[in-house]
Amino acid sequence: MKIYLVGGAVRDRLLNLPSRDHDWVVTGATPQQMTELGYKPVGKDFPVFLHPQTKEEFALARTEKKSGHGYHGFIFHTSVDVTLEEDLARRDLTINAMAEDGDGNIIDPYGGQKDLQNRMLRHVSDAFIEDPVRLLRIARYAARYAKFGFTIAQETQDLLKKIVNSGEINELVAERVWNEISSALDEDTPSVFFLTLRRCNALAVLLPEIDRLFGVPQTVRHHPEIDTGLHTMMVIDMAARLDASNSVRFACLCHDLGKGCTAASLLPRHIAHESKGVALINKLCKRLRIPTGHRQIAELVCIYHTHCHRATELRISTILRILESIDAFRRPQRLDEFLLACEADSRGRLGFEDVHYPQANVFRLSFQAAEQVEINDLVSSGAKGEEIKRQLNSRRSEAIAAVLDKTKSVDCE
Numbered sequence: 576m577k578i579y580l581v582g583g584a585v586r587d588r589l590l591n592l593p594s595r596d597h598d599w600v601v602t603g604a605t606p607q608q609m610t611e612l613g614y615k616p617v618g619k620d621f622p623v624f625l626h627p628q629t630k631e632e633f634a635l636a637r638t639e640k641k642s643g644h645g646y647h648g649f650i651f652h653t654s655v656d657v658t659l660e661e662d663l664a665r666r667d668l669t670i671n672a673m674a675e676d677g678d679g680n681i682i683d684p685y686g687g688q689k690d691l692q693n694r695m696l697r698h699v700s701d702a703f704i705e706d707p708v709r710l711l712r713i714a715r716y717a718a719r720y721a722k723f724g725f726t727i728a729q730e731t732q733d734l735l736k737k738i739v740n741s742g743e744i745n746e747l748v749a750e751r752v753w754n755e756i757s758s759a760l761d762e763d764t765p766s767v768f769f770l771t772l773r774r775c776n777a778l779a780v781l782l783p784e785i786d787r788l789f790g791v792p793q794t795v796r797h798h799p800e801i802d803t804g805l806h807t808m809m810v811i812d813m814a815a816r817l818d819a820s821n822s823v824r825f826a827c828l829c830h831d832l833g834k835g836c837t838a839a840s841l842l843p844r845h846i847a848h849e850s851k852g853v854a855l856i857n858k859l860c861k862r863l864r865i866p867t868g869h870r871q872i873a874e875l876v877c878i879y880h881t882h883c884h885r886a887t888e889l890r891i892s893t894i895l896r897i898l899e900s901i902d903a904f905r906r907p908q909r910l911d912e913f914l915l916a917c918e919a920d921s922r923g924r925l926g927f928e929d930v931h932y933p934q935a936n937v938f939r940l941s942f943q944a945a946e947q948v949e950i951n952d953l954v955s956s957g958a959k960g961e962e963i964k965r966q967l968n969s970r971r972s973e974a975i976a977a978v979l980d981k982t983k984s985v986d987c988e
Contacts, residue, residue: 576601576602576603576604576608577601577602577603577659577676578599578600578601578633578677579599579600579601579602579659579674579675579676579682580597580598580599580674580675581598581599581600581662581663581673581674581675582598582666582671582672582673583595583596583598583671584596584597584598584675585673585674585675585681586670586671586673586687586691588675589673589681589688589691590691590723596631597631598631598632598634599626599631599632599633599634600633600634600635600636600659600662600674601633601634601635601636602635602636602655602657602658602659602662603655604635604655605635605655606622606624606635609622609624609633609635610624612627613627614626614627614633615627617632618634621634621635621637621651621653622634622635622637622653623635635653635657636653636657636658636659636661636662637651637652637653637657637662637665638651638652638653638657638661638662638664638665639651639652639665640652659674659682660682660684663682663684663685663699664684664685664699664700664702665699665702666699667698667699667703667706667709667712667713668687668690668696668697668698668699668713668716669685669686669687669690669697669698669699670687670690670691670696670697671687672684672685672687672699673687673688685699690728694720694723694724694725694726695725695726695727695728696713696716696717696720696725696726696727696728696731697727697728697730697731698713698728698730698731698734701734703731703734704734704737704738704741704743705743707738707743707744707746707747708747708751708755709738710735710738710739710744710772710775710777711747711751711752711755711756711759711772712755713727713731713735713771714755714759714767714768714769714771714772714777715755715758715759715762715768717767717768717771718759718762718763718764718765718766718767718768718771719762719763721763721764721767722763722764727771732774732775735771735774735775735777736775736776738775738777739775739776739777739780740776744777744780744781745780747781749862749863749864750864752781752863753863753864753865756768756782756863757821757825760811760815760821760824760825760828761815761821761824762815763815764812764815765811765812765815765824766808766809766811766812769782769785769808769811769828770808773786773789782859784829784832784835784855784858784859785804785807785828785832786804787835788803788804788807788831788832788834788835789802789803789804789805790802790804791803791804791834791835791837791842792842792843793806793834793843793845794843794844795843797924798924798925799924799925799926800924800925801843803831803834803835806831806923806924807827807828807830807831807923809923809924809925810827810828810830810919810920810923811824811827811828811919811923812923813827813918813919813922813923813928814827814915814916814919814923817915817918817919819912819915819916819919820912821869822866822868822869822872822873822912823872823912823915823916823919825865825869825872825873826869826872826873826875826876826877826912826916827876827916827919827920827923828873829852829855829856829859829873829876829877830852830873830876830877830880830916830920831848831852831877832851832852832855832856832859832877833845833847833848833849833850833851833852833853833855833877834848834852835855836848836851836855849877849878849879849880849881850878852877852878853874853877853878856870856873856874856877857870857874860873872909872912872913872916875900875901875909875913876913876916876917876920878900879897879900879901879913880916880917880920882897883897883913883914883917883934883935883938884917884920884921884934885934886934886935886937886938887933887934887937891941891972891975891976891979892972894937894938894941894975895941895945895968895971895972895975897938898910898938898941898942898945901913903942904942904945904946907942910938910939910942914935914938914939917932917934917935918932918935921934937979940978940979940982941975941978941979943978944971944974944975944977944978945971945974945975947974948967948970948971948974950963950967
C-alpha cells in the first residue's frame with residue numbers, strides 16, 4: 576500500500592502557488608484495508624475514503640472506460656493491481672497528472688513539469704475527448720493561469736473542437752455548465768474562459784446569447800473598441816479588477832445581450848437594447864438554472880445601466896424611481912452591486928480603463944439623502960395610505976435635489 580499526493584496540489588506547489596485542496600491516491604490497497612485503518616467510505620461510483628483526522632479524500636487507484644454519452648457515461652475499475660501511472664493516465668491535463676510520494680519525489684510520467692515550464696495546457700491522452708466537462712475545465716484553467724502566460728496546446732485545441740463537433744457537449748447538464756461558468760467568472764481574467772469556448776465553437780452551443788454579440792458594431796464615439804463581444808469581455812475583466820461579486824460579474828456578462836438582436840439596418844445604433852436584453856437574460860437563466868439573485872441583479876443592470884451613465888442629466892424623479900426599482904431602500908447592498916456593474920461597463924471600454932466614474936456618486940448621494948427621510952414622521956403627522964407614499968416621494972425628491980444642488984455649488988467653486 577502506497578499513498579501519493581496528486582493533481583492540483585502538486586501542480587500548484589511546483590508553481591509556488593497556495594494549494595486549494597489536497598487529493599490523494601492509494602495504490603495496492605483494498606476497500607476493506609482502508610476501513611480497517613479508520614478511513615470512512617464516501618464514494619458512490621468508486622472507492623473514495625475520508626481520512627479519520629484530516630477528512631481529506633483518499634481514492635483507490637482506478638482506471639475508467641467510456642460506456643455512454645456525457646460525463647456520467649463511464650465504467651470505473653479499481654483493484655490492487657492498478658498502478659499509479661494508470662490512474663494518472665485518466666486525468667485531463669499533463670500538469671494535473673503528476674504525483675508526489677511521501678519523500679517529496681515527483682512522479683511525472685506524462686511530461687507535466689515540462690509543460691509547466693513551457694506554460695502549456697496539454698491533454699494527457701486522446702481519451703480527453705470522452706468527457707465533455709473537460710472542455711469547460713480547460714477553458715477555466717486557461718482563464719486561471721492566463722496571468723502566468725499559459726496557453727492551450729494546438730493539438731488540445733483541436734480536440735476541443737472534436738468534442739463540440741461530436742455532439743458530446745450537448746449532453747452536459749445545466750447545473751454543471753453553470754457551475755463551471757460561475758467558477759470562471761471568479762477568475763482574474765474571466766474573458767479567457769469565454770474566448771476559449773468561442774475558439775472551439777462551444778460558446779455558440781452553450782451561450783448563444785453571448786456568442787452572437789461578437790461582430791456586432793457599436794458607435795465608435797461611445798465605444799472605441801467597436802465590437803460588442805469584445806466590449807463585454809472587457810467589462811467582465813474590469814469587474815474582476817474591481818473585485819466584484821460573482822452575481823455582479825454575471826450581470827456584467829449579460830448587460831448588453833439586447834444588442835445581439837439589433838436589426839442590421841439600425842447598426843451601429845441599438846435602440847431599446849435594454850428591454851430586449853431582459854427577455855434574453857430570463858431565457859438564459861431558466862435554461863442553465865442560474866440562481867434567482869444573479870438573474871435579478873442582471874435584469875436591473877440591463878435595464879438601468881444606460882440611465883446610470885447619464886446620472887448628471889437625469890431628473891430627480893427618475894433617480895428616485897431607479898432607486899426604488901432596484902430596491903435600494905430595503906436592500907442597500909443592491910445599490911452597491913448595481914453601481915459597481917455600471918462602473919465596470921463604463922471603464923470596460925478601450926481607453927477608459929482608468930477613467931473615474933463620477934455618476935456612481937450621484938446615485939450614492941441621492942440615496943443617502945433620500946434615506947434620511949423618516950416615514951414615521953409622516954405617519955405621526957396623520958398621513959395615511961397613498962398620501963404617505965406621495966409625501967414620502969415628495970420629501971425624498973426635495974432631499975435629493977438639495978444635496979445635488981449643494982454638490983453642484985461645490986463643483987463650481
